[in-house]
Amino acid sequence: xxxxxxxxxxxxxxxxxxxxxxxxxxxxxxxxxxxxxxxxxxxxxxxxxxxxxxxxxxxxxxxxxxxxxxxxxxxxxxxxxxxxxxxxxxxxxxxxxxxxxxxxxxxxxxxxxxxxxxxxxxxxxxxxxxxxxxxxxxxxxxxxxxxxxxxxxxxxxxxxxxxxxxxxxxxxxxxxxxxxxxxxxxxxxxxxxxxxxxxxxxxxxxxxxxxxxxxxxxxxxxxxxxxxxxxxxxxxxxxxxxxxxxxxxxxxxxxxxxxxxxxxxxxxxxxxxxxxxxxxxxxxxxxxxxxxxxxxxxxxxxxxxxxxxxxxxxxxxxxxxxxxxxxxxxxxxxxxxxxxxxxxxxxxxxxxxxxxxxxxxxxxxxxxxxxxxxxxxxxx
Amino acid sequence: xxxxxxxxxxxxxxxxxxxxxxxxxxxxxxxxxxxxxxxxxxxxxxxxxxxxxxxxxxxxxxxxxxxxxxxxxxxxxxxxxxxxxxxxxxxxxxxxxxxxxxxxx
Numbered sequence: 001x002x003x004x005x006x007x008x009x010x011x012x013x014x015x016x017x018x019x020x021x022x023x024x025x026x027x028x029x030x031x032x033x034x035x036x037x038x039x040x041x042x043x044x045x046x047x048x049x050x051x052x053x054x055x056x057x058x059x060x061x062x063x064x065x066x067x068x069x070x071x072x073x074x075x076x077x078x079x080x081x082x083x084x085x086x087x088x089x090x091x092x093x094x095x096x097x098x099x100x101x102x103x104x105x106x107x108x109x110x111x112x113x114x115x116x117x118x119x120x121x122x123x124x125x126x127x128x129x130x131x132x133x134x135x136x137x138x139x140x141x142x143x144x145x146x147x148x149x150x151x152x153x154x155x156x157x158x159x160x161x162x163x164x165x166x167x168x169x170x171x172x173x174x175x176x177x178x179x180x181x182x183x184x185x186x187x188x189x190x191x192x193x194x195x196x197x198x199x200x201x202x203x204x205x206x207x208x209x210x211x212x213x214x215x216x217x218x219x220x221x222x223x224x225x226x227x228x229x230x231x232x233x234x235x236x237x238x239x240x241x242x243x244x245x246x247x248x249x250x251x252x253x254x255x256x257x258x259x260x261x262x263x264x265x266x267x268x269x270x271x272x273x274x275x276x277x278x279x280x281x282x283x284x285x286x287x288x289x290x291x292x293x294x295x296x297x298x299x300x301x302x303x304x305x306x307x308x309x310x311x312x313x314x315x316x317x318x319x320x321x322x323x324x325x326x327x328x329x330x331x332x333x334x335x336x337x338x339x340x341x342x343x344x345x346x347x348x349x350x351x352x353x354x355x356x357x358x359x360x361x362x363x364x365x366x367x368x369x370x371x372x373x374x375x376x377x378x379x380x
Numbered sequence: 381x382x383x384x385x386x387x388x389x390x391x392x393x394x395x396x397x398x399x400x401x402x403x404x405x406x407x408x409x410x411x412x413x414x415x416x417x418x419x420x421x422x423x424x425x426x427x428x429x430x431x432x433x434x435x436x437x438x439x440x441x442x443x444x445x446x447x448x449x450x451x452x453x454x455x456x457x458x459x460x461x462x463x464x465x466x467x468x469x470x471x472x473x474x475x476x477x478x479x480x481x482x483x484x485x
Contacts, residue, residue: 003474006474008467014465015459018462351420358446359447
């Protein structure tokens with residue numbers, strides 16, 4: 001080997017070694033702070049989202065054809081409410097300041113125009129106008145969970161909405177107790193275990209807010225999740241199922257399992273822990289970066305609205321959602337690897353005292369606030 | 381002190397000009413910064429999607445370009461800088477070994 005070849009070989013080896021160390025360190029510089037719950041960091045992301053809600057209020061007050069509404073808006077307001085609620089639980093000194101903001105976001109998620117997509121799917125049947133009926137309308141549990149957390153934390157929560165929330169939770173409890181699979185429909189003929197985990201979470205949080213005992217329905221739901229919804233081979237939950245027979249309509253998938261683990265945590269810590277354990281069996285790692293495979297072995301697909309794009313077998317949503325169970329259940333190493341990937345693709349930027357992930361937009365930032373601060377909401 | 385800093389800066393500039401790897405690292409870092417600034421300015425707080433949930437094509441194209449540049453910069457810039465430093469040091473060591481051999485002979 002010539003001297004020049006030695007020089008090149010040495011340069012390449014050094015380049016690889018430095019990249020292996022420097023790039024994960026660069027992308028993961030805030031991972032420890034997020035995992036340890038640094039209020040300076042979470043506070044900056046929260047401030048950006050509180051500002052977003054204020055702007056949304058101004059847009060809503062003005063005549064406009066491009067208002068923020070529908071499924072994405074419902075989830076955005078719900079996740080802002082949940083993220084802020086988790087911050088208030090983790091830092092009780094901030095509770096008084098955050099409580100009105102939590103209520104504001106939660107109330108928006110409960111507006112009729114936010115659930116218009118579900119009303120249309122059920123042929124014009126509104127979830128709140130059909131509480132005595134058999135249809136599941138499980139999508140509204142996302143808003144019900146946010147309203148529940150607002151009721152837990154805000155003593156000034158409006159009484160009229162609390163009455164509606166009580167009625168919705170009673171309907172969910174009755175439907176879940178009547179189900180042989182632990183599933184209730186989101187859309188006609190379609191049930192999503194993730195949405196049903198949100199239903200269980202909403203029921204549990206309602207119990208925390210009102211003191212009402214929901215232990216029977218929650219124990220039954222937990223047993224049926226283990227029996228019918230978790231794929232024993234992969235540990236992942238089936239993404240979409242038949243509510244009545246429990247027949248799978250889709251594969252066991254990472255995105256549903258990760259978000260389901262987050263929602264299940266509100267209702268039953270051990271079910272959430274089992275889902276998290278199953279989920280992290282499907283982590284793909286490379287050079288200190290982590291991502292969650294979307295499909296269980298033996299299944300494949302290109303992704304959908306739930307998962308986002310699936311690239312090299314891993315999905316954007318599963319990876320982002322997995323931050324919550326990683327933090328809540330103490331998977332520090334996995335959290336750091338997942339955060340590095342989130343940082344690389346999310347591009348966090350701090351400006352004017354607030355932090356936001358450039359590629360996330362309101363929904364991405366709202367979800368990341370909820371996922372990156374998950375833990376204090378876990379059921380006892 | 382000012383003179384020393386000036387000398388150091390001039391030496392660093394000369395080194396960057398003379399090294400293809402370092403020039404590429406600087407270009408990549410500049411593209412990353414520029415696209416990041418442009419994407420931040422264009423997307424504001426709204427990100428890649430409109431309030432209705434549809435993808436905003438113009439912002440999405442710039443966003444995709446920025447993410448690609450960001451990945452390239454995060455991986456390639458440390459590699460190129462480390463490679464250039466290692467090559468310069470190894471060359472210097474190889475030269476001094478060569479000189480020592482020649483003087484021994």
